[in-house]
Amino acid sequence: MNRMIFGALATALLLAGCGQPPPPPAPQKFAVQPGELLHFVPVAEKLVALSFDDGPSDPCTRQLLEVLAREQVHATFFIIGANAEKHPGLLKELVAAGHAVGSHSYSHPRFDQSTPAQIREQIVRNDAVLEKLTGKTPVLMRPPFGLYGPQYFEICRETGHIIAGWSASASDWNPHTPEEISGALLDQLAPGAIFLLHDGKETNDGPHRVASVQAVAQLIPQVKARGYRFVTIPELQAAAVAPPAVFAGGAQLLGVQWPERTAASKGVAIRMHWQLPAAFVRSSAHVWVTLAGAGGPFKFDCGLPHGGDVWKETETLKVPPPAFQPGSYAMSIALSRGNRNWRHLPCSGAWTRESKAAAVPQPFVVAPNRTVEASP
Numbered sequence: 001m002n003r004m005i006f007g008a009l010a011t012a013l014l015l016a017g018c019g020q021p022p023p024p025p026a027p028q029k030f031a032v033q034p035g036e037l038l039h040f041v042p043v044a045e046k047l048v049a050l051s052f053d054d055g056p057s058d059p060c061t062r063q064l065l066e067v068l069a070r071e072q073v074h075a076t077f078f079i080i081g082a083n084a085e086k087h088p089g090l091l092k093e094l095v096a097a098g099h100a101v102g103s104h105s106y107s108h109p110r111f112d113q114s115t116p117a118q119i120r121e122q123i124v125r126n127d128a129v130l131e132k133l134t135g136k137t138p139v140l141m142r143p144p145f146g147l148y149g150p151q152y153f154e155i156c157r158e159t160g161h162i163i164a165g166w167s168a169s170a171s172d173w174n175p176h177t178p179e180e181i182s183g184a185l186l187d188q189l190a191p192g193a194i195f196l197l198h199d200g201k202e203t204n205d206g207p208h209r210v211a212s213v214q215a216v217a218q219l220i221p222q223v224k225a226r227g228y229r230f231v232t233i234p235e236l237q238a239a240a241v242a243p244p245a246v247f248a249g250g251a252q253l254l255g256v257q258w259p260e261r262t263a264a265s266k267g268v269a270i271r272m273h274w275q276l277p278a279a280f281v282r283s284s285a286h287v288w289v290t291l292a293g294a295g296g297p298f299k300f301d302c303g304l305p306h307g308g309d310v311w312k313e314t315e316t317l318k319v320p321p322p323a324f325q326p327g328s329y330a331m332s333i334a335l336s337r338g339n340r341n342w343r344h345l346p347c348s349g350a351w352t353r354e355s356k357a358a359a360v361p362q363p364f365v366v367a368p369n370r371t372v373e374a375s376p
């Protein structure tokens, strides 16, 4: 008898579980907490953030401040405490001009070669320097060289810091002309992008970043001409909207870029910016991209970004020539886990590729979750 009752109950529960799946929850505005990485922000407007590491330094920080003032642009400066102690006037000047300040450690060591105690000391000491000189404790913390160290996420969670990454860089720490730096960044322009540049070189003064300053002077008018507005990283966070797609397991797709094709022989690249929970097993997941439109449809696949350091959350899918023509495409992105069992693709959208600029994706539509059984 007991067994019969149990069986009936189990059947009822099973039937209840077979009904219509509950509707997916309304997408939440994108936000990160202390101990999490911020490298790209989904926004509904054409906003972009400039960020500068390793200052303040002489003479490049002053030269940069002049350019930014002339263009009426606010940026975010990731400050090295030892440099701030050398140039407190420059730090106060940039704060007074309305720029945002983040921490870039006290003396710029490699965190991947530091102990947790040393990392914590670098963060706490720099907080004290910046608090003394600016009156505020920074919330954003960008690790030197963009490298994580042991227990870095835990330490930042405890000290209340958001880990500040970037979505676009021009390797301006290597020798490049201003044109190369501004051109590389322009290719990576997208709403919500965070650009990495330098106004200093670790704890050294000197004219190391003159090319970066000149690149910024060239870049700003070109970005403005494309309808963009420059904001600080905290302003970018405040303008966040829901991510275009949230997948099973908590993976968020923050943005998709389709940069300008520079040469027909090189094809095009689709850049995807991801935000993955710490517990997400990246190696078991796979991304499938389908494009339908002029000359299509096309289907491509790639893995998720490997993570590991602040700049490694963007996956670039290289699409071979000669397939694409300018025009409108519908796109869908699927995230599968394991070999056979596809889990959902709650994301689809379309955009028009602009003739002379990086494509600006229209907001993606988050469709109801569904399981896709077919293989690609």
Ligand SMILES: [Zn+2]
Pocket (backbone or CB within 6 Å): 053, 054, 104, 108, 144, 145, 202
């Ligand atoms: Zn640095």
